[in-house]
Amino acid sequence: MRRLTWFNTVSLTLGFAFLYVPMLILVVFSFNASKLVTVWAGFSTRWYGELFRNEAFLDAAWVTLKVALASSTIATLLGTMAAYVLVRGGRFFGRTLFSGMIYAPLVMPEVITGLSLLLLFISINLDRGIFTIVLAHSTFSMCYVSVVVSSRLVxxxxxVEEAALDLGCTPFEAFRLVTLPIILPAVISGWLLAFTLSLDDLVIASFAAGPSSTTLPIKIFSSVRLGVSPEINALSTIMISIVAVGVIATSLVSKRAIARQAREERAAMQG
Amino acid sequence: MNFRRAFLILVPYMWLLALFLVPFLIVFKISLSDVELSIPPYTPTLDFSAGWAGFKDFLSQLDFENYVWLTQDDLYWKAYLSSLQIAVISTILTLLVGFPIAYGMANAPDEWRPTLMMLVILPFWTSFLIRVYAWMGILSNEGFLNQVLLWMGVISEPLTILNTNSAVYIGIVYTYLPFMILPIYATLEKLDGSLLEAAEDLGCTRSGAFWLVTLPLSRPGVIAGCFLVFIPALGEFVIPSLLGGSGTLMIGKVLWEEFFSNRDWPVASAVAVVLLAILIVPIILFQRQQQRQQEADR
Known part of the structure; x- marks a missing residue:
């Protein structure tokens, strides 16, 4: 019943062109020799050189990386705990509020999340900086992690867990030896999701960051506000390439893993 | 065992209470306060040392003045209305662009689908900010789009698109397109092909079968996609501030400016509370729809 009509072909072509041409233009113009971003003046890697000599960008990139590593790790720990509690924890006092608080940040506008966290930090006199950005990012990322992990747990x-307990495992051993290996792919994708969310976030970081700490998105935003710049094109190209390589590699690895699993299952059936 | 369970529950619970619920209560409290030239720039502040009397005094100083102010000043009304308008129009546009793509994906040969899926998800992993920024170079007066259109002879003078609402629509459609495609694709993919065959056997034309069978059955995906675009679009800040002009009023932008430029924290907080109140209806509708869908799938 699958029929790829001319209409399907046209809409797929146009659709994917719409998704990818803008990024392609960005990449192409990052190699433009001219300072005028819209006029092609020959191939050059000049802007990459300028970018790597720009201390402010390098500093911001370093801050962003530290924040993303810390917050995605905290978010993965908390999010996995939250998912486990929600799916396996049974009833407890305030469960509805808890699941509401897991769900709400996913749909909360970033401006509100950012504003509320900033007002909290100020009212408890917490100096704003890397630490507060990590707190803010961990909080909203843990909700995403918990959604990803709980879908796997469900x-x-x-x-299998009960069998492990019957065979003499302690609950912790059962979790470590049975549950964790099964949910591990979800935990890893949750971590990756939290990491990218943190790398990407402008609005919440702008509220949570003090004047002394600037993340890469904040830096990009403030320079982009003044208009298009070839250095930002170069930076974008680097970021797009990292993501593209990462996503393609993961999808190849998972494809292979699925194929292997299917093979093993077949072998087990026959054996 | 019980200690461990309590630990597992309490750590994420306390974290969310402290960093999600309490901050929100603070926003609500500050929205009832008055602006003041001091640090922090609002009054009253809660003074725990004064005890119960201090608390009563604190409560008596709170009022709904900022909310009254929001109804009196045109700016806020217009910003809420124009955010709603922009979110509705761009949701419809995203649906019109996204549906044919999802439909094409569902009809594509099986071996293409994982690749097509990856191509839809890939932009989602790349920086939102960069995807919005990419359009600044395309839509500007000397930008790529105008150059192409001038070269093709479609227009004789460059179009002004950047810094208008049209640019905001394009930006929202572009960045939220994957959120529309994925749920629609998920419902279309599950669609039983024999239903279409039956419709055609019973005398439907192919387009008739599309309107009478495919479209009604894809409704859950369409609804989910629309919510997933509409809800974040309503509070959007980055897109209107980079692609929109000075005339583009969106509530996320107003809140940001109220806070960072005017430093009026109480009004910014009141704007946030009202925005949330507007969002609660679509959020609850969305959640209901998701639950119904899950039950139907079982």
Whole structure:
């Protein structure tokens, strides 16, 4: 029943062109020799050189990386705990509020999340800087992690865990030896998601950052506000390439893993 | 065992209480305060040392003045209305662009689909800011789009698109397109092909079968996609501030300016509370729809 009509072909072509041509233009013009971003003046890697000599960008990139590593790790720990509690924890006092607080940040406008965190930091006299950005990012990322991990927890059979307990595992051992290996792919993708969310975030970081700490998105935003610049094009190209390589590599690895699993399952059936 | 369970529950619970719920209560409290030239720039502040009397005194100083102010000044009304308008129009546009793509994906050969899926998800992992920025170079007066259109002879003078609402629509459609495609694709992919065959056997034309079978059955995906675009678009800040002009009023931008430029924290907080109140309706509708969908899938 699958029929790829001319209409389907046209809409797929136009659709993917719409998604990718803007980024392609950005990449192409990052190699433009001219300072005028819209006029092509020959191939050059000049802007990459300028970018790597720009201390402010390098500093901001370093801050961003530190924040992303710290916050995605905290978010993964908290988010996995939250998912486990929600799916396996049974009833407890205030469970509805808890699941509401996990769900709400996903749909909360960033301006509100950012504003509320800033007002909290100020009312408890917490100096703003890397630490407060990490707190802010961990909080909203843990909700994403918990959604990803709980969808995995819901879909797998609890009898394996029960079997481990029956066979003499302590609950912690059962978690470490049975549950964790099964949910690990979800935990890893949760970590990656939290990491990218943190790298990407402008609005919440702007509220949570003090004047002394600037993340890369804040830096990009403030220079982009004045107009298009070839250095930002170069920076964008680097970021786009890292993501593209990462996503393509993960999808190849997971494809292979799925194929292997299918093979093993077939072998087990026959054996 | 019980200690461990309590630990597992309490750590994320306390974290969210302290960093999600309490901050929100603070926003609500400050929205009832008055602006003041001091640090922090609002009054009253809660003084715990004064005890119960101090608390009563604190409560008596709170009022709804900032909310009254929001209804009196045109700016806020217009900003809320124009945010709603921009969010609705761009949701419809995203649906019009996204549906044919999802439909094409669902009809593509099986071996293409993982790749097509990856191509839809890939932009989602790349920086939002950079994807918005990419359009600044395309839409400007000397930008790529105008150059191409001038060269093709479609227009004789460059179009002004950047810094208008049209640029904001393009930006929202572009950045939120994957959120629309994925849920629609998910419902279209599950669609039973034999239903379409039956419709055609019973005398439907192919386009008739599309309107009578495919479209109604894809409704859950369409609704989910629309919510996923509408909800974040309403509070959007980055897109209107980079692509929109001075005439583009969106509530996220107003809140930001009220806070960072005017330093009026109480009014910014009141703007945030009202924005949330507006969002609660679509959020609850969305959640209901998701629950119904899950039950239907079982």
């Amino acid at each position: 879909s797998f059979d609890t009898s």
